[in-house]
Each structure stands twice: as C-alpha cells, then as structure tokens.
Amino acid sequence: MIEIKPLISVENLTVEFPVRGSAVRAVDDVSFEVGHGEIVGLVGESASGKSTLGLSLMRMVPSPGRVRARRMEFDGRDLSALDESQLRQIRGSEISLIVQDALATMNPVTTVLEQITEVVRDHEGVRSRRVLRARAAQALRDVQLPDVEINLRRYPHELSGGMQQRVAIAQGLILGPKLIIADEPTTALDVTVQAQILSLLKQIRDGGTSIIFVTHDLATVAEICDRVLVMYAGRIVESGTVAEVFAEPQHPYTQGLLASLLPLGGDPPKRLDAISGQPPRPEAWPSGCRFHPRCPLWKSKGEPEICVNEDPQPDESRTHWAACHFAGEGVR
Ligand code: SF4
Known part of the structure; x- marks a missing residue:
C-alpha cells in the first residue's frame, strides 16, 4: 500500500518571545499534521496561541519572536531550513494567509x-x-x-x-497555493456573508487546497472542518475528527466550549454554560495541567494533586485524544 504523506507535518513546535529577560512560550511543544485537501480547525480562546501558531508556519512571527521545531515539513521540504528569500517564494505561491481584517x-x-x-x-x-x-x-x-x-x-x-x-x-x-491559513476570516462579517465565505472555503477545499482554519468559534468548525485541534495556553489539548470531538469531547475545556454553543433548533437551554475565569497569560502558565484553575472536573473530583503537579501527556497514537489525566470523564 502506498503511504500518502500529509501536506504539512509539524513536530515539537515552540514559539518564544523574550519578556523581561525570560523566554516566554506563546506556543509550547505542539505537533500536528494537515492532509491534502483537508480543513483543520484550530480553535481556542484569545491568548491560546492559535494565531501565533498559524503565523509560525509561514515564519512570520514578529521579531523578536523565535520559532523552533524538531520538524516542520511542508510538501517534502523542511520549512525551518529555508532562508528568507526561499520563504518569500513559498509565501503566497504555496502557503497563503487570509486574515480577519482584509x-x-x-x-x-x-x-x-x-x-x-x-x-x-x-x-x-x-x-x-x-x-x-x-x-x-x-x-x-x-x-x-x-x-x-x-x-x-x-x-x-x-x-x-x-x-x-x-x-x-x-x-x-x-x-x-497548496495550503491556506485562514485566521478568523469570517469573524467581522454578518451571518449571511459569513455563510457565503464558509461555503466558498469548502469549495476551495474540494478543489484540493488544504486549509488551517483559525477561529474561536466551534460552530464554524462544525460547519466546515474535517478535523479539529483545540488549543489552550499554548498547547493542543484535544485532537480528533469533527465528528469524534463533537460527539464525545474528552477534555473538560472542549466540553466547556461545546456547552457554550447555542443549540441548532430545539429549545434553547435555560442558561448557557460558559467556562469560568480567564485564560492565563503566557508568562504565567499554571503548573501541571494549565487548565486546572478553571477546570470544573478538577473541582468536582476534590482538586486532585496530579492535575497541579503533572503535565498531562496525550496518547497521540490515537486519532482522537485529549491531554487530560481524566480524559473522557465528564462532571457528574
Ligand atoms: S488534567 Fe485535571 S485539571 Fe486538567 S483538564 Fe484534566 S481533570 Fe482538568
């Protein structure tokens, strides 16, 4: 059987910024792939690192930010080994960026x-x-x-x-281009135009172009994406197909994002569940699991120490995984 290589394959990508003499990681050790003709949603709140991650793939992180990766392979080439003139050739012709404020x-x-x-x-x-x-x-x-x-x-x-x-x-x-990085391309648009642009992006995907769709909005992910990467505090905390993640979200953060969505049809909920608290800043990531101060599951389980002391590691050999010591458990 012939193995079809992904269009882009990223391993252990980190983006650092110097802040008051220390290196602060806005994106911290993330790995993922995007296949040919696939739309992958990159979803999370503000300051989760999703836009920085998108820019880092084009090596467009503003100075003095520093991008490092064990591997950043795009269509058979190592992006991290290219010089600025080679990158300029790739930008626009092979990888394009579409931003929110056109x-x-x-x-x-x-x-x-x-x-x-x-x-x-x-x-x-x-x-x-x-x-x-x-x-x-x-x-x-x-x-x-x-x-x-x-x-x-x-x-x-x-x-x-x-x-x-x-x-x-x-x-x-x-x-x-073979890959489009679309960073919140519909956020500033009214719902009718938003639907038209999403439909257009799907047609572009059907023509064989891969898309990384950066958004804070899970509803649009459900609308157009094939797979979803959920980001929190610089890390990917859940990864899976849209069908898997929406049917059985395994990370309490993803569960919270989904609980915040308005239902399509049917009666509206008595109240919209939202995730309490604010996302942390990169210079103050919490210890252990970075989500623990806001995690309803951690609180419902009596605040186990493992969540405070040990960084949960995902099982990336599975198609659907979550970086949580109690992945798949919901708040009872
Ligand atoms: S590891 Fe603990 S704190 Fe983190 S998401 Fe899972 S239950 Fe919550």
Missing part, C-alpha cells in the same frame, strides 16, 4: 486589480497588462464576486466587508 492588509490607494496582481508580478514576473487583467478577473470570478470589471477598478474602501474578504481570498488563491 481592509487592513490592503493598500488604500491602489485598485483591486493592482492589489490582486501584485503577487503575480512579484512571483511569476508577468508584466503583460492584458494577462494580469485576465488573471485578476478570473480570480474574482473564482470567489464569486459579481460585477467583475467594475470591481477591478474599485478601491478597497469602495467595497463592502464581504467583498473585501472575497478580494483577500482571491489574492490568496491567485497563485494556486
């Missing part, structure tokens, strides 16, 4: 045509205005933006939020 990433004084074709000029050296225009028009059609010829002449501020996000996606897709 407008902030655009140049306000250049038209949509110029925004979209800049990467084609830079990466492929295309200079023909006719060819660039045809490529840009096709890219806008691919993301189902109407009135293509009119919109190519517009400036970013003349577009609605949904149209700006489609232009950003067109820009990210125009060179045919």
Whole structure:
C-alpha cells in the first residue's frame, strides 16, 4: 500500500518571545499534521496561541519572536531550513494567509486589480497588462464576486466587508497555493456573508487546497472542518475528527466550549454554560495541567494533586485524544 504523506507535518513546535529577560512560550511543544485537501480547525480562546501558531508556519512571527521545531515539513521540504528569500517564494505561491481584517492588509490607494496582481508580478514576473487583467478577473470570478470589471477598478474602501474578504481570498488563491491559513476570516462579517465565505472555503477545499482554519468559534468548525485541534495556553489539548470531538469531547475545556454553543433548533437551554475565569497569560502558565484553575472536573473530583503537579501527556497514537489525566470523564 502506498503511504500518502500529509501536506504539512509539524513536530515539537515552540514559539518564544523574550519578556523581561525570560523566554516566554506563546506556543509550547505542539505537533500536528494537515492532509491534502483537508480543513483543520484550530480553535481556542484569545491568548491560546492559535494565531501565533498559524503565523509560525509561514515564519512570520514578529521579531523578536523565535520559532523552533524538531520538524516542520511542508510538501517534502523542511520549512525551518529555508532562508528568507526561499520563504518569500513559498509565501503566497504555496502557503497563503487570509486574515480577519482584509481592509487592513490592503493598500488604500491602489485598485483591486493592482492589489490582486501584485503577487503575480512579484512571483511569476508577468508584466503583460492584458494577462494580469485576465488573471485578476478570473480570480474574482473564482470567489464569486459579481460585477467583475467594475470591481477591478474599485478601491478597497469602495467595497463592502464581504467583498473585501472575497478580494483577500482571491489574492490568496491567485497563485494556486497548496495550503491556506485562514485566521478568523469570517469573524467581522454578518451571518449571511459569513455563510457565503464558509461555503466558498469548502469549495476551495474540494478543489484540493488544504486549509488551517483559525477561529474561536466551534460552530464554524462544525460547519466546515474535517478535523479539529483545540488549543489552550499554548498547547493542543484535544485532537480528533469533527465528528469524534463533537460527539464525545474528552477534555473538560472542549466540553466547556461545546456547552457554550447555542443549540441548532430545539429549545434553547435555560442558561448557557460558559467556562469560568480567564485564560492565563503566557508568562504565567499554571503548573501541571494549565487548565486546572478553571477546570470544573478538577473541582468536582476534590482538586486532585496530579492535575497541579503533572503535565498531562496525550496518547497521540490515537486519532482522537485529549491531554487530560481524566480524559473522557465528564462532571457528574
Ligand atoms: S488534567 Fe485535571 S485539571 Fe486538567 S483538564 Fe484534566 S481533570 Fe482538568
């Protein structure tokens, strides 16, 4: 049997920032894979490290952040061994980043045509205005933006939020990347436009492109992802297929996130369960299991010392795992 290698394979990835003379880990020793044509959701609250993890794959962590990994293999190449000019070639052409605030990433004084074709000029050296225009028009059609010829002449501020996000996606897709890192791409949009963008991302996946979908919203994960990685305090605390994690969440943090969701149909719950407390800051990760100060299961079990003293290790040989000493137990 021929083994199909994942598109990206990451082992023991750490992202550190120097803070007052110490190295603070925003992402701490995470390992995961993304297959070809797969959407993997990276979900967690603010300060969980999910956006930093996404940026680290493109080696775009702001200075003086430092990315280290035992292995960071993308399509057969070691990303950590590439120099800046090699990375520039990969960014955009093979790995694209789509962010929440599309407008902030655009140049306000250049038209949509110029925004979209800049990467084609830079990466492929295309200079023909006719060819660039045809490529840009096709890219806008691919993301189902109407009135293509009119919109190519517009400036970013003349577009609605949904149209700006489609232009950003067109820009990210125009060179045919193998992997898209989509960081909260629908968070700022209203629900109707959000549904359209999610549907578009699914079509992109169906065309063979892999997507890492960074979000705080488990409902959108359920909508489009194949697998989910739940992040808490710089670590992946649960991993599995969407079906597995939603049917039987094993980590109390995932259970809390799911309990916070509004049900689809049926009667609303009497109250929405939420996770108490605030996520910790990277310079103050708690000892042992980093979730223990907020963990309802730890409290219901009489606050066992193992949770305070021992960092729970997941069984990563399983397709569905959780980093918890009492994985799979719910609060009784
Ligand atoms: S290891 Fe303990 S504190 Fe951590 S999630 Fe599991 S039960 Fe809660």
